[in-house]
Amino acid sequence: MASLLLPSQQPSAMCNLKPVSAASQLTLAAGFYSRDESDWIYQCLQQQQSWPDNHYVMSGRRFELPRLQTWHADPGIVYSYSNNLLETRGWSSLLLSIRRRVEMFTGHDFNAVLVNYYRDGMDYVGWHSDDEVEMGPAPVIASLSLGQPRCFQVRPLQGGQEGQGEQEETFLLDAGDLLLMAVGFQSRWQHRVPPQPDVTGGRINLTFRRVLPPAAR
Ligand SMILES: O=C(O)CCC(=O)C(=O)O
Structure with missing residues (x-):
């Protein structure tokens, strides 16, 4: 599909980050991309990406990841997920244009994106925090959803703060x-x-991250 059709760099003027949960560090910009734009981006990514095998090895055992993933980053940025080093790919013009728009909107710089493809409702990601040492002590992550709506759940670590x-x-x-x-x-x-x-139906999620270069960890 032609990159000339890349969506514009500006979300609608009505689009703001608003709190969505008791977690004050979590905000949502609903409709950051319009329905037409997000449908188009979903189709491009779903059809253009070559999705790698979703099996991985941990402690000598072979597991199947319940979704497909690709990892794109600036040169020199590496990241391990569940102790499996993801193959690093470059930025397509589409991913780069989304990154720029997310950066302008949030005021944060990102140098990597994890693309998760949930092929249908059987695909999922289990409970976790994105707190890998590669992202430093104060990670900020911007997460863009495309395709089918899916539930997203949060839970406090250590039971949360009573009364809050x-x-x-x-x-x-x-x-x-x-x-x-x-x-x-x-x-x-x-x-x-x-x-x-x-x-x-399928869903694609892009989590933009800032990963520290190996020398800065
Ligand atoms: O698909 C999502 O909304 C979340 C993805 C996620 O948790 C992750 O990439 O770490």
Whole structure:
């Protein structure tokens, strides 16, 4: 598909980051991309990306990742996920244009993106925090959703703070929504996208990250 059709660099003037949960470090810009733009981006990524095998080895055993993934980063940036080094790919013009728009909107610089493709509602990501040492002590992650709406759940680590309403919460991430996980979120909360067997369509999620170069870790 022609890169000339890349969506514009500006989200609509109505688009703002608003709190979505008791986790004050979590805000959502609903409709960061319009429906038409996000449908177009989803189709491009789903069809143009070559999706690698989703099996990995840990402690000598072979596992199947319940989704497909690609990892794109600036030169020199490497990242290990569950102790498996992801093959690093460059930036397509589409991924780069999305990165620039996310950077301008959030005011944060990113140098890598993890692309998760949930082929249907059986694909998922389990409870975790994105707190790998590669991202330094204060990670900020911007997460763009495309394709089918899926539930996103958060839960406080260590039971949360009593009286502050910190408990497990579920909300829907729709196509075009941008979720910002700010400094402090990963150290206090976990998140997941649970299986939803009733969902038949696919979803692609892009998590933009800033990974420290090996010398700075
Ligand atoms: O798909 C999502 O919304 C979340 C993805 C995620 O948790 C991750 O990439 O670490």
